[in-house]
Amino acid sequence: MDNNIEKRLQSLKDRLSYARDIFAGKHDDNLSMLEEKLAEFNARASMGEMQDPYADIVSLEDLFSYVESRLEGLITPMDKVRIVRHPQRICLRDILENVYDNFTEVGGQDEHSLDPSMLIARAVITRRRGKKTHTQSVMIIGQEKGHGAEFRNGGSVKPWGNAKAQQYMRVAETEGIPIHAYIFTPGSYPVEDYPGAAQQIARNIYCMAGLRVPVIAVISEGGSGGAEAIGLADKRLMLSHGYYSVISPEGAAAIEGHLKAGERATPELIEHCAEHLHITAQDNLQFGYIDRIIQEPPLGARPNHFDFFRQLRQEIIRATDEVVIQSRGLPGFRKLALARLRRPDINLDETHIRWGLSSGNKDRLVERRQQKYLHFAREAALDKRPFLTKNAAALRDWLSKPWVHLKYDFYRKHQRRIKSMVEEVGGEIDLIKARLFSPWRKIARLPAKKTEAAELTSLSTWVDDQRRSKWNYLSPRYKIDRTLTCPNSATYGCLDLWGPDLFAEFAGVCSHCGYHFPMEPEWYVKNVFDVDSVYEFNAEIEAGNPLNFPGFDERVAQAKAKTGVKSGCMTFEARIDGMKIVVAMLMGTFRGGSVGAAEGYKFVEAAERAAKKRYPFLAYVHGTAGIRIQEGTHGVIQMPRCTVAVRRYVQAGGLYMVLYDTNSFAGPVASFLGCSPYQFAVRSSNIGFAGPGVIKETTGMDIPPKYHRSYRALSRGHIQGIWDRRQIRANLKQALLTIGGRNLYYR
Amino acid sequence: MIDISKLLDEIKASPYREIVISTPHTGVVTFGELREGDTVVGPQGQWKEKPGTRLATLERERNPKPILAPEKGEICRIHKELEGRFVEAGTPLMILRHMLTRAEVEHAILKKALHLFRAPERAKYYFIPEVEKKIRAADAHSVQVRDGMELLIMSRMKREVPLNYSGPDGVIYAIYFTINENMDAGAPLLGVCPQDQLPAIQDVIMRVQTEWTERG
The missing domain is CATH 3.90.226.10 (2-enoyl-CoA Hydratase; Chain A, domain 1)
Incomplete structure (x- = not known):
């Protein structure tokens, strides 16, 4: 057998072993047939029985190509993964x-x-x-x-x-x-x-x-x-x-x-x-x-x-x-x-x-x-709003555009000049008025009244966050008469906490070590923002099952019934001490807070709304387990999509802040949340890319306990600060005033 | 002076430690499937992150709390009569017999026989050159120490200060620090024993290492 034939034979062997690998035991009859032919050729060639080995090897190669192209039609998605x-x-x-x-x-x-x-x-x-x-x-x-x-x-x-x-x-x-x-x-x-x-x-x-x-x-x-x-x-x-x-x-x-x-x-x-x-x-x-x-x-x-x-x-x-x-x-x-x-x-x-x-x-x-x-993946979210409602919203947007442009692009830009002009004109008018009315004033001037010294009659009232005796919203768990053990009790010796205390007055915080028990999303909506200032929008957009993943329709329906919301993202406008803000909240209670097409849609809309209205934009992550895998690429495309929306908002001059709570992992953190320059976390939260199980499986490394704790994330430089739950409102206000500046908007 | 052989005999006579598991607070006790003679394990994993076997559950104010095994061992006594009953804090629930391991026996003997000289602060430690030379030439057992003797150099962030030994006179039995590694404050640096006890300790430790069989 000459070298050339041997080389071509080796190549055929490689092709065969490759086909066996990628089909993982399937189509064995075809592949066995090829193996037999190959062995037969090999035997005959080594015995020197062949008249024209070149012609034979060409026909063998043709047979391989024929079988390969036939098997090509039978490739399944998992075969492609193996390929x-x-x-x-x-x-x-x-x-x-x-x-x-x-x-x-x-x-x-x-x-x-x-x-x-x-x-x-x-x-x-x-x-x-x-x-x-x-x-x-x-x-x-x-x-x-x-x-x-x-x-x-x-x-x-x-x-x-x-x-x-x-x-x-x-x-x-x-x-x-x-x-x-x-x-x-x-x-x-x-x-x-x-x-x-x-x-x-x-x-x-x-x-x-x-x-x-x-x-x-x-x-x-x-x-x-x-x-x-x-x-x-x-x-x-x-x-x-x-x-x-x-x-x-x-x-x-x-x-x-x-x-x-x-x-x-x-x-x-x-x-x-x-x-x-x-x-x-x-x-x-x-x-x-x-x-x-x-x-x-x-x-x-x-x-x-x-x-x-x-x-x-x-x-x-x-x-x-x-x-x-x-x-x-x-x-x-x-x-x-x-x-x-x-x-x-x-x-x-x-x-x-x-x-x-x-x-x-x-x-x-x-x-x-x-x-x-x-524009990606909009259709993958269910939007059951009637045609007129949908278009009314678009019309409102269109109509308000000139006003928004006038207010922000013209007035805000030239605000100082307009103000000084108004002041100058006002001053001139006052001067003319004073001259015009001076003869009458002289006549009408009366002896000056005795001014009374201002007396201190009452103490100033203090209405700030610390003195509020009750929260606006209490977790329903406060009605359950039982005690709870703080997870840190073994380390810090925390005593048991009585549920009605813990979930009402203590706001879910261990009174000994400060561990934060998870609270409901409603707690934040009602206690962080001004009372009755929350206006939700796009609530009608629903999470669906765009890939028709078997059995997933029922699971989404269950989540909707359990939580009373239609998707894992709630977007709303609210006020903190009168400061307006747009919030997108990922709720850990709705399918683990996973992000799919509907959540991404709402997030993008919220960022656009914040940009249009020139409000600060807060992503409050009550919890997110990652991208909703059952939506496949409709889910994963939300990573670049929402990041683009965030980038457009920030480039337009907006203030984008992220606040993590409970557990925030995977895709969303690795895209539209992690890209914010101002990321904060609530105490006892976990932030990371993959959970300990996945890390162990992919890297083989054992992960120390508390690897993803917010304090670790802070030490690693992933977040900028950790807040106490009871202080979120005050800290948020402080951050808005200091990071957002006078106009709560960079430019 | 401690009689080391007697100490070893004592340990041999009862080669285990009995741990009494008692209730941390009041509550209703339920034991699981456990019986006398069962073996349980303590916390496991690289960081002891996997909890030990659940021995009992103590429920107070509708808050069931597990009582976990602190060590590996065998249950030699279990107060099953308390099952489902309300108990006061500190009530013994069971006795766990933990068989001593070779390392534990060694530790127990050395703890009694040695004087530990500890690090006063977190730093790197070195012997002074004369001592270092002696150790290199022979071994640590050849270095005699006495109270107030200049023995070590403590080095932290380029600041080097001499450190005097304080404690009973004797020879260095063991060195617990390594060059160029930081030792925490309070970590043992040296184990010192009286010179005449050195052969006895060495003999006992050798016997423990060769003869002690780990059980359970």
């Missing part, structure tokens, strides 16, 4: 070598890197028009799985790896070159060490929401937070065998099956979850969360599929060109240029479009990107 995780799957370095003309790794080399799972490179693409060559630079940012190399952590990026990505995004912005982000991650590495998994992802998303260069993302394995950390792009392409999901199917199965730590879900349950989470490229294209699918060879792309790399190169150039064209030029020309780009026969290596953008174009680019995300 993207397979060591033979293409990885970022393969793309750098085969798609780009040259590159230099800048964020470290192999294991000598701050985080080997995050790869950063400067790469060039050379294009030719006529005889002229054009070299275009891009910044490549992506997770590197390294064909299963252990030090790459399977593409799970640590917080500092994401920080590195953010640093180079900024570099690309300074240099004005596009960013190509390649997403190859099963999820982020869930450690809390500074800068913190959640907080750093939040910073990345916030940064990308306003990046002034074109960003193109290509998704192979898009696992939740890790994917979002580099995924907020102008164009999102997805490989046909990739997946993009809120959670790994195994994680979803563990939640669905109510498994305890250490227990493993059955393959059937995992398969069921993978199917119903709608994680494939085709599903995501249908939802509109990706722009295009790049077709891979049967059973997924591997490093020897050079045609695929050629196609990927064309697609990535096309996407970058499109984004650039859409951000500049006149509409008519734009349309023409785009139509030319989309012609199937065009070779983009032989065309050239400059990727630089002017300042105005960059504004347009960012605005387009933000609008794109703001």
Whole structure:
């Protein structure tokens, strides 16, 4: 057997073992047949019985291709998960070598890197028009799985790896070159060490929401937070065998099956979850969360599929060109240029479009990107308001616009000048009046009255928070005649607390050590804000079951019946000592405070309302368990979406504050909550990215008790302060006055 | 002077510690499925974060509170007659027999036999050069200490001060600090024993390490 045949034989063996791996025991008849044929060929070749081994191996290869393309039609979502995780799957370095003309790794080399799972490179693409060559630079940012190399952590990026990505995004912005982000991650590495998994992802998303260069993302394995950390792009392409999901199917199965730590879900349950989470490229294209699918060879792309790399190169150039064209030029020309780009026969290596953008174009680019995300997933929330009501609200908004512009954009801007003008004119009028009436005054002047010394007749009254004898709202648990034990009693020797005391007068706070028992969301609404000042809006928007996840309709209905609200987010306007504020409250009582399409919708609307009315915006997190996994990508898209809304609000000059209570974890903390520069927590709360069970399972590390406690988060620099529950109102007022300034709004 | 062999014999005679579990406050007691002779475990895990076996439940004012095992051991006496009854604070509920481990026996012997010289504040500790030389040349047992002798250097944030030994005269039996590591205030630095007792202590510890069988 000559070397060439041996090589081709080895390649067939690899293909067979790959197919066996990705189908995990399924389609055994087909694969066994291939194995037999291969063994037969091997035996005959080694005996030297073959007349024309080249012809035979070609027919064997054809048979492999035929079986592979037949099996391609039978691939299930879970098979795709196995494909993207397979060591033979293409990885970022393969793309750098085969798609780009040259590159230099800048964020470290192999294991000598701050985080080997995050790869950063400067790469060039050379294009030719006529005889002229054009070299275009891009910044490549992506997770590197390294064909299963252990030090790459399977593409799970640590917080500092994401920080590195953010640093180079900024570099690309300074240099004005596009960013190509390649997403190859099963999820982020869930450690809390500074800068913190959640907080750093939040910073990345916030940064990308306003990046002034074109960003193109290509998704192979898009696992939740890790994917979002580099995924907020102008164009999102997805490989046909990739997946993009809120959670790994195994994680979803563990939640669905109510498994305890250490227990493993059955393959059937995992398969069921993978199917119903709608994680494939085709599903995501249908939802509109990706722009295009790049077709891979049967059973997924591997490093020897050079045609695929050629196609990927064309697609990535096309996407970058499109984004650039859409951000500049006149509409008519734009349309023409785009139509030319989309012609199937065009070779983009032989065309050239400059990727630089002017300042105005960059504004347009960012605005387009933000609008794109703001419009995502609106239909996934149930809005049963009648047509007229919905439109009446829109009409009111439209009508109030001129008034708002006049008040804030004109009057507030020129307030000082207008005031001084009014004062000057008033002074002049007073002078003229005084001169005009002076003869009459002289006649009418009477002897001056004796002025009486002001006497102290009563003490000033003190009505402040501390002296309020009763709370406006008491937890219904105060009616239960029983005692409760403080969880810290073993450490601090706290005595038992009597329920009627604890849940009424003590406001759920242990009188010995200050431990905060969780309270109902209503407690905060009624006790933090001025009495009768709360005006709820968008209460009609309901959480639904956009993916028709089996059995989830009933669970949502149960949550609605139990809590009396229609979603886990309550948005309202309120006042604190007369200061108006818009609040979005995530309620831990409604399905753990998980965020789905309805909650995201309400949050975005609240941020927009706050921006329009120029009110401060408070996100009060009574509790959140993360993104609602049963809504799949409709849920996970809320991460970039709400962050975009927050960024627009902050950029417009708003004051955005976050207050965490009870337990706040995962997606929301890693996006629209964690990006706030002013985050506070109520005592005894827990803040983090993943719970101890998930950390143990993914990293193998044991987590010390109280790892996520707010005091730890404060020491790590994730939050800015910790408040006592009984002092929230006073602290909030203080924060509003000091951070928000005189107008409670930055600019 | 302590008779070390006698101490060991005493421990051998009763190689366990009896822990009396009593009620922390008043309440109605319910024992679970536990019986005399059952084995229970104390808090476990790297940070002792997993609680021990639930021994009984004490309910007062509709607040059931678990009583957990503080150590690993065997239940040798259980007052089942208290089941479902209201009891006063401090009522013994059961007796837990905790078999001493090798480390515990060693600890008990050394605690009696050694004088511990403790760190006065959180700092790094070194021997003075002469003592250091002696220890390197032979071993710690060759260093004789006496009250008021300059023995250690206490180093904290570039501030180095000499530290005098205080306590009974003797030889250094054990060194509990390592170079370049901070010791907390109150942590033992040295164990000192009278010179004539040194062979006896060494012998007993050797016997404990080789002969003591851990049970339960």
